[in-house]
Amino acid sequence: MTCDEFWNQMPELAGAAAPLDHVQQCPSCAQLFERQRALSAGLRRMARELEPREAPPAVEARLRNALRVQTGGTPRPLRRYWWAWASAAALIVAAFFLTLEPRMERNRLADSRLRPAQSDLESADFDPDFIPLPFGAADSAGWETADDPDLVQVEVPRSALIALGLPVTETGAPRVEAVLALGSDGTLRGIELVQ
Amino acid sequence: MRRAQDGDEEAFIQLYRRRQGAIYRFAYHMTGSAATAEDVAQDVFLALMKTGGSFDPARGSLSAYLFGIARKLVLRHLDRSRYLIALDSEGQDVAMTRLALSTDPMVDLMRREGLEQLRQAVLTLPKRYREVVALCDLQEMDYVAAAATLDCPVGTVRSRLHRARGLLLEKLQKQEVRPVGALKPARSLI
Numbered sequence: 001m002t003c004d005e006f007w008n009q010m011p012e013l014a015g016a017a018a019p020l021d022h023v024q025q026c027p028s029c030a031q032l033f034e035r036q037r038a039l040s041a042g043l044r045r046m047a048r049e050l051e052p053r054e055a056p057p058a059v060e061a062r063l064r065n066a067l068r069v070q071t072g073g074t075p076r077p078l079r080r081y082w083w084a085w086a087s088a089a090a091l092i093v094a095a096f097f098l099t100l101e102p103r104m105e106r107n108r109l110a111d112s113r114l115r116p117a118q119s120d121l122e123s124a125d126f127d128p129d130f131i132p133l134p135f136g137a138a139d140s141a142g143w144e145t146a147d148d149p150d151l152v153q154v155e156v157p158r159s160a161l162i163a164l165g166l167p168v169t170e171t172g173a174p175r176v177e178a179v180l181a182l183g184s185d186g187t188l189r190g191i192e193l194v195q
Numbered sequence: 196m197r198r199a200q201d202g203d204e205e206a207f208i209q210l211y212r213r214r215q216g217a218i219y220r221f222a223y224h225m226t227g228s229a230a231t232a233e234d235v236a237q238d239v240f241l242a243l244m245k246t247g248g249s250f251d252p253a254r255g256s257l258s259a260y261l262f263g264i265a266r267k268l269v270l271r272h273l274d275r276s277r278y279l280i281a282l283d284s285e286g287q288d289v290a291m292t293r294l295a296l297s298t299d300p301m302v303d304l305m306r307r308e309g310l311e312q313l314r315q316a317v318l319t320l321p322k323r324y325r326e327v328v329a330l331c332d333l334q335e336m337d338y339v340a341a342a343a344t345l346d347c348p349v350g351t352v353r354s355r356l357h358r359a360r361g362l363l364l365e366k367l368q369k370q371e372v373r374p375v376g377a378l379k380p381a382r383s384l385i
Contacts, residue, residue: 010357035364042313043332049310050333053223054216055236063211063240067204070244 003029012036130181130190131166149181149189161193168193211240214258217334218265224329225269227318235268259343262336266326266344273322316366324359331356 001022006029011018023030155175161168168176181190215236222235242264243250250260317328330341331352338356342349 010353012360013353013356032364036360039313039360039363039367040332042310043328046310046313046317047333047335050220050223051216053220053229053232055219055233059215059233059237059240060208060211062237063244064204064208066241067207067244071204 012040130179130192132190133188149183152180152182153194154178154180156191166191166193207240207244214261215240217258218261221262221265221329221334222269224317224333225322225325226272227314231269231272235265235272238268239264255343256340258336259340262330262344263346269326270322312367313363316363319366320359320362324355324362327352327355328359328363 001019003022003026006019006022006026009019011020011033018033023033154177156178158168158170158172158174158176161176161178162170177194179192179194180188181192183189218239219232219236223229223232226232226235239261243261250257317325317333320328326345327341330336330344331338336344338349338352341352345352
């Protein structure tokens with residue numbers, strides 16, 4: 001077998017089945033064949049070193065989202081957990097009212113001095129219209145036309161509404177159903193008390 | 196695969212988890228870039244999500260189908276970034292020479308520095324040779340599967356691999372015998 005015939009059999013790809021008769025007789029081919037073996041070992045080691053590498057977890061998350069968008073079968077989290085969002089909104093509103101209580105109480109007292117007719121409102125059971133918030137603020141006028149508000153239905157503690165000075169009777173269920181109007185920037189713009 | 200095609204999210208994710216590693220590593224071996232490998236891995240499965248219905252088991256394995264998509268994406272990336280690769284190659288030549296000055300690269304192949312030198316040599320192979328090395332040597336894919344992935348005869352895979360091995364040895368040999376004076380001079384910024 002000549003050197004060309006030997007290499008034409010691609011012995012470096014034959015593994016254990018490589019024809020080795022020629023290399024035992026040809027030192028130059030034996031040297032080159034040994035280099036080929038070292039190269040094969042190097043490539044195997046390179047493959048092993050990189051074996052743990054894989055795509056980061058973010059890829060799987062992006063694929064999940066893409067699949068959900070494509071199938072359209074999985075509800076969006078906002079719809080699936082609507083009750084959680086509503087509860088959270090109620091808590092936020094309650095906290096908002098309670099933190100404003102001292103200031104709003106002062107406003108209410110001042111308003112009652114300036115506008116005695118306010119007591120008439122308090123005697124009513126519920127006001128059917130949206131009430132702009134912050135209550136009594138100068139820039140609250142025209143809130144309905146400022147942007148297209150999102151409406152969220154919640155339950156608010158009656159005591160918080162009373163503390164705010166909203167027209168709610170002191171008797172009745174401890175929680176009052178209300179519809180909140182949220183501006184496009186997420187701020188609370190108005191509230192409607194539902195009878 | 197059928198459940199994944201029907202939109203079963205968990206089935207699709209299980210399929211992804213089983214296959215993504217090999218696809219990612221193939222793209223990494225071909226481009227040398229982890230960011231590109233990530234993009235390719237993602238795009239392969241996005242393509243499967245959208246065109247999975249076109250997969251026909253009678254025409255080949257799912258593995259060959261996925262590697263086929265990955266290969267097209269990798270080649271498109273390499274074509275788009277030819278200019279960047281040319282600049283990188285110049286830098287790699289210098290780096291490889293520096294690494295090879297003191298030792299025989301063939302002996303050194305079992306050491307970390309030697310493997311880095313080999314990795315750089317693989318990245319400078321022409322694409323048609325690089326992909327057979329990436330598939331057959333680095334992914335340990337058999338020649339039949341590689342032929343299906345590359346859409347060519349098995350004999351072509353073997354001959355390209357034979358040629359690729361020869362080119363790799365030449366590249367490593369050049370680094371071995373290149374004298375110090377052959378180093379490219381450092382560019383002056385002044």
